[in-house]
Amino acid sequence: MRQFCSLYIKDIEHFAETMSDDVLAPTALQECTARLQIVPAGHDHTYLVSEQRSGARLILVDREPSLLDTDSIFSDHRQAGVTAVNHMLKIDHRRIAYLGDRTTVSTAPQRFDGCRHALGLAHIEYANELVHHPGPSEVAAIAATEQVLSLPDPPTELFTRQNLIIIGAVRALRTLGLEDGVAEACPPAQPLPESSSA
Structure with missing residues (x-):
């Protein structure tokens, strides 16, 4: 049974050689539900669609959503x-x-x-x-x-x-x-x- 939690992922671009956010986010969400706050490194965020459909609430931080309909918080x-x-x-x-x-x-x-x-x-x-x-x-x-x-x-x-x-x-x-x-x-x-x- 997955536990309720909130997960914040930032600066994934610095880990690009070993793990990208399209790998890390679904892996993390296997054990966690409710809310994922992520600062994505890439320009295609469709890898998060399946997590969104499974009930996870997604919030993109400091990046505008690309190819994904979700909430975001970012500066001008x-x-x-x-x-x-x-x-x-x-x-x-x-x-x-x-x-x-x-x-x-x-x-x-x-x-x-x-x-x-x-x-x-x-x-x-x-x-x-x-x-x-x-x-x-x-x-x-x-x-x-x-x-x-x-x-x-x-x-x-x-x-x-x-x-x-x-x-x-x-x-x-x-x-x-x-x-x-x-x-x-x-x-x-x-x-x-x-x-x-x-």
Whole structure:
């Protein structure tokens, strides 16, 4: 007999090599019923239809449903991008680099679109050399930060989002002696670790 419970699954994309959410969710629901809150990694959520038909209440968190009729809770990531860039523009930054998550993560293109939209409204030309999508890798974020800062016309501000990207960017800035004000302008969601981990 299945027990009543609520299950929350997040960041499945980080486990993609060993187990995906289309495997994990049904496996978990074999022992659990009532409610499944999931942050899915993919773009096709039809693998959840059978669980929905069996009576599980599904709630997608931070992702819009794709090919599935279910409830969802998500932030307006496009508007968040607009708001962040508008804040930078108000304090006289005009050359803003964007370091974002992989474009396969649905929220990343939304934030990036908001960033580009805000720059367009301010009549600032979009610069390809200032855009990087390193994904959730501290090492890749360090490399991307160093690359944009080595440009002949480097950015005066970084727009970053995703913990490991933020950590990598901050570490690069510290190494270059440019970290003043970073902690206040763009705090990570968790404290910076003492030692680097790839």
